[in-house]
Amino acid sequence: MTQATTRLNDVDLDAVTGLVDAINDDPGKAQTTWAAHVRWDSAFASSARIRNFDPIRSDEPAALGGGDTGPNPVEQLLGALGNCLTVGYIANASVAGIAIDDLRIDLKGDLDLRVFLGLAEGHAGFESITATVHLTSSAAPEQIDELHTKVLASSPVGHTLSHAVPVNIELAAPPRG
Amino acid sequence: MTQATTRLNDVDLDAVTGLVDAINDDPGKAQTTWAAHVRWDSAFASSARIRNFDPIRSDEPAALGGGDTGPNPVEQLLGALGNCLTVGYIANASVAGIAIDDLRIDLKGDLDLRVFLGLAEGHAGFESITATVHLTSSAAPEQIDELHTKVLASSPVGHTLSHAVPVNIELAAPPRG
Numbered sequence: 001m002t003q004a005t006t007r008l009n010d011v012d013l014d015a016v017t018g019l020v021d022a023i024n025d026d027p028g029k030a031q032t033t034w035a036a037h038v039r040w041d042s043a044f045a046s047s048a049r050i051r052n053f054d055p056i057r058s059d060e061p062a063a064l065g066g067g068d069t070g071p072n073p074v075e076q077l078l079g080a081l082g083n084c085l086t087v088g089y090i091a092n093a094s095v096a097g098i099a100i101d102d103l104r105i106d107l108k109g110d111l112d113l114r115v116f117l118g119l120a121e122g123h124a125g126f127e128s129i130t131a132t133v134h135l136t137s138s139a140a141p142e143q144i145d146e147l148h149t150k151v152l153a154s155s156p157v158g159h160t161l162s163h164a165v166p167v168n169i170e171l172a173a174p175p176r177g
Numbered sequence: 178m179t180q181a182t183t184r185l186n187d188v189d190l191d192a193v194t195g196l197v198d199a200i201n202d203d204p205g206k207a208q209t210t211w212a213a214h215v216r217w218d219s220a221f222a223s224s225a226r227i228r229n230f231d232p233i234r235s236d237e238p239a240a241l242g243g244g245d246t247g248p249n250p251v252e253q254l255l256g257a258l259g260n261c262l263t264v265g266y267i268a269n270a271s272v273a274g275i276a277i278d279d280l281r282i283d284l285k286g287d288l289d290l291r292v293f294l295g296l297a298e299g300h301a302g303f304e305s306i307t308a309t310v311h312l313t314s315s316a317a318p319e320q321i322d323e324l325h326t327k328v329l330a331s332s333p334v335g336h337t338l339s340h341a342v343p344v345n346i347e348l349a350a351p352p353r354g
Contacts, residue, residue: 009220010219010220011220011221011242012220014240014243015239015242016242019240019241019242019290019294020294020295020296022295023259023290023291023294024195024296027291030289030290030294030296031287031289031290032287032288032289032290033285033286033287033288033341034249034251034252034255034285034286034288035252035255035283035284035285036191036248036252036253036255036256036258036259036284036285037259037281037282037284038256038259038260038262038263038281038282038283039280039281040263040266040267040277040279040280040281040334042187043186043187043188043189043267044188044263044264044268045268046259046260046264046280046298048253048255048256048257048259048260050248050252050253050256051248051252051254051339053222053247053248056233056248056256056260058256058257058260058264060264062192063196064193064196065188065189065192065196065268066257066264068179068228071213071227071228071230071233071331072211072260072264073202073257073258073260073261073264073334074211074257074261074333074334074337075213075227075228076213076225076227076233076256076257076260077254077334077337078211078212078213078225078227078252079213079225079227079233079235079253080225080235080251080253080254080302081213081231081250081286081344082213082214082215082223082225082335083215083225083235083250083253084244084250084251085215085218085346086215086221086235087221087223087235087243087249087250088293089217089354090217090220090221091221091242092295094240095295100217102217103216103217103223104214104216104217105214105215106212106214106215106235107203107212107213107214107215108210108211108212108213108349109210109211109212109250110209110210111209111210111211112207112208113200113207113208113209113212113331114200114204114210115330115331115336116265116331116332116333117196117197117200117219117331118197118206118269118272118327118331119197119200119201121209121330123336123340124330124331124332124333124336124337125332125333125334125335125336125337125340125342126333126337126342127342127343128342128343128344128345129342129343129344129345130344130345130346130347131344131345131346131347132347132349133346133347133348133349134349135348135349136351139346141351142326143246144348144351145348148346148348150295151346152346153292153298153301153303154292154293154294154295155248155256155293155301155302155346156250156288156301156302157251157291157302158252158253158301158302158344158346159300159301159302160254160302160303160338161293161302161337161338161342161344162341162342162343162344163300163341164339164340165300165302165303165304165306165338165339165343166248166304166305166339167258167305167306167307167308167335167338167339168305168306168307168308169307169308169310169311169325169328169329169332169335170260170307170308170310171310171312171321171322172309172310172311172312172319172327174312174313174318
């Protein structure tokens with residue numbers, strides 16, 4: 001016996017539906033923990049290790065005293081937001097029966113370096129972030145608007161940035177000599 | 178004439194001091210804008226392009242219906258935080274004359290998938306994020322504590338996550354047919 005899988009936008013809808021059903025049966029399955037492990041390489045360069053994937057290299061541009069060997073952390077943050085929004089549009093479109101032809105998202109964020117450099121106190125992070133979504137689809141404009149509303153209401157990275165999330169940064173006990 | 182550069186933790190301190198002096202002379206130079214450009218590849222896979230660096234591949238694990246070809250966006254967010262904190266410790270240590278022997282940061286975050294999956298309303302993002310910092314240095318514990326305090330007060334990614342930042346997500350006008 002073979003079973004046809006249902007695909008739209010190349011998404012395996014059966015897998016998505018199966019996850020939703022599993023969580024409806026056991027809401028505890030919705031509680032997930034995610035992890036990353038960062039190692040300092042040299043100067044301002046470091047690498048983030050996530051599961052078994054190749055490390056993501058990070059550095060600062062020369063204008064900030066870095067070696068410019070990779071995107072810097074605030075750029076990576078913008079990339080993570082764009083990648084998350086992409087999943088949001090594609091997942092919600094697929095469930096709603098909307099075929100997406102093309103999707104590109106341009107992200108930018110403004111940041112005052114003075115707090116980072118110790119020249120001022122206050123908010124060191126992005127003052128604001130803008131994502132401009134270029135979505136090509138033959139769906140009706142009302143369907144695209146509804147899709148957009150759903151994505152705004154459900155983006156894990158988007159909500160992490162737009163809400164104040166408790167961030168606990170602790171020094172581990174130093175290794176014993 | 179040659180000029181010796183001052184280096185600690187392989188950081189070019191003259192470059193960092195030069196940036197601080199330049200911003201003190203012209204605070205407008207502290208106003209920076211950062212960018213990333215994301216393209217949908219297929220299903221839940223996409224790539225973030227940042228300046229001329231290799232694209233950062235993103236995907237979802239199979240349990241979430243993805244192809245598992247890269248770290249997912251919330252994992253990338255944790256990696257960006259760890260990379261940012263690393264720059265913070267190394268930069269502040271270097272300016273304070275503290276030599277760092279080794280630095281690793283383990284990050285984790287808890288997330289309830291129900292809002293992302295449309296099974297509940299509310300906060301779709303991380304409920305909390307924890308970074309555990311493994312820092313090896315022969316500096317006095319009080320110096321390390323002071324360093325830690327400075328990093329907490331000045332981390333761009335850390336503050337972006339722990340503060341509510343305006344995130345504006347807009348649909349660009351569709352291309353004309």
